[in-house]
Amino acid sequence: MNHEPQDDPAQEPGTPSHFISEAIREDLKAGKNDGRVITRFPPEPNGYLHIGHAKSICLNFGLAEEFHGRCHLRFDDTNPAKEEVEYIDSIKEDVRWLGFDWGEHLYYASDYFERLCDYAVALIRAGKAYVCSLTAVQMREYRGTLTEPGKDSPYRDRSIEENLDLFGRMKAGEFEDGAHVLRAKIDMSSGNLNMRDPAMFRILKTQHHRTGNAWCIYPMYDFAHGVSDSIEGITHSICTLEFEDHRPLYDWFLDALQVSCHPRQIEFARLNLTYTVMSKRKLLKLVEEGRVSGWDDPRMPTISGLRRRGYTPSSIRNFCERIGVAKRNSTVDVALLEHSIREELNRSAPRFMAVLQPLKVVLLNYPGDQEEELDAVNNPEDPGMGTRKVPFSKVLYIEKEDFMEDPPKQFFRLAPGREVRLRYAYYITCVKAVKDERTGEVTELHCTYDPLTRGGDAPDGRKVKATLHWVSAGHAVSSEIRLYDHLFTKPNPGDEKECPDFSACINPGSLVVLKDCRIEPGISAAPKDGRFQFERQGYFYADPVDSCSERPVFNRIVSLKDTYAKVRKKG
């Protein structure tokens, strides 16, 4: 009774338990499917994958792994008008990058078109499907409304022979788009609109990205999806909540077809994240209107965007595990995603010093011809990562933000007459702020250093309230750094009430490009695809598209938590 979850032998330690894994466990216990568990991830190739898909991918592949089954990747490519090979390629790349492997099990609904036709013929023969010649507009009228039942189509009682003939001619290309449609004969008065004689095949004389011009009729989702699942021997067909009232139809088709494999459809709530949008339509709009640089813009919630930003697959997987799986519509705080990457990178990322907005510092009492190398720790969380040498000299840069001429009480950093520590280096004291005569802007600081504090400790035990990062002016590497923030200013930009025009809610500060940053020279020798902590700033990743050795460009993955920002906000 009082046992801990890990005492349950049915459960692997660390694998999350939720209503879906419980349902599968019950099915297994009941002896269903001979103990097999086969799931599938079935994207339509009409857009790039986003973090919401990652939840589904982690769920489906995770379940397969947990129950020693397998997970198929199947492209639900039944609508050639919207689909492209570019999307297929990106989806495969993204799933792989997330760390999942479909092995031999890569499928396309389009590979089943012929069989789907055969099944359709079987339904016609069984008197359970018919060719309807109503126009799209008429069909809508006949469908009825949410509260009123629909009316039977006048074509509903065509003979089996006529239906067979017409369907054959639809397939042969004898009719124009929209002239006829094959429908399932179910119940025009059903309270569930999906059951009011749904379309199974429509005429679409459009070239398909895989089958070319071989077909001029294409199956509809409801018919194709369940049959595809059945063909592949799927045991658990997991989808999102909006398909819940399609389940009776899913079951109707498979029952009517009397197939031996009848998967169980289970629905869960799709992921929503604060300060972003998740609908493919809206993401496409952002791309098409040039609001972002592309599907892989580092501000996008797409897998490719997160990858380019510098997120790791494991941080995304951990995030997906943390958010859980349930049926309640919910919106996860993006801070949880940010926590997942900070947590990982805090442990693993080598540290460097980088000055984003340089302010020149001249050490008056430091010999002009002198240079020295100081020892710096690569990662205080992991001594095993060792130390490195950082060059030091008379002229340095510190962060503009780290100096104030007239600081408020809460400001601990450098100010005239104040002493602070330069990390791993010396205590310095500001003696003078040099200003531009016209603008009044501080352009340079004159400081003195205390030679006795080499390494950062004062032998007399005196303390300073701040430690600043810095870089030697003559040694630093120039680079561009891109600071990213939430793409939207509103927590729920997808909400009509909160944001009637979501384009108007785009955060103008979501991208800040700093072109004159200086990084300690060691960064040049660091692996190009590494993630780094720039001390006191955040975690950074060399932009895989724009960065090169002549001109390094870094993306800020996420900032460090900033308690001073809170202090400042409070006043």
Next chain:
RNA sequence: UGGGGCGUCGACAAACGGCAAGUCAGGAGUUUUUGGAGCUCCCAUUUGGAGGUUCGAAUCCUCCCGCCCCAGCCA
């Protein structure tokens, strides 16, 4: 006025009739050569509401309230 779902802390989310986990966020303190990280503590006497059943209810029953999805020849 049809059908299908869902309501547990600011945000996620456990709890399966036995005395409201955990995580994020937030707060206080401690520590610190990153205002980072770590560590300690605080943060739902109560589960949308009202009744009922029971020794005992977030869990069972009744009614009510709120929110989401469905009227594509999209998926």
